[in-house]
Amino acid sequence: MDLNKEMRAAISPANKQRNSFIADKAKTMGITMDDIEKVMNSAYIYLPLIRGYSSQLKDSSYSAGFAAGIVWFRIVTKGEKARASPW
Secondary structure (H helix, E strand, C coil): CHHHHHHHHHHHHHHHHHHHHHHHHHHHCCCCCHHHHHHHCCEEEEEEEEEEEEEEEECCCEEEEEEEEEEEEECCCCCCEEEEEEE
């Protein structure tokens, strides 16, 4: 347990320095938190799906078809947890 605590403590300052560097860079470039939220909220996931299938045998020919679609989800990062909401 103590070894794990020490390893986490050693990593923590590196993460803090990295986050501080990113925040400083964003400030010097004029990037606001609103800008960052807009970028974070512009993520989408799509889920292809098949809604139906049909087949037909007529004389000596066979035909098949299917109805397909895509369901889009927008990734929303407001609040404590990110979530996917249908779009």
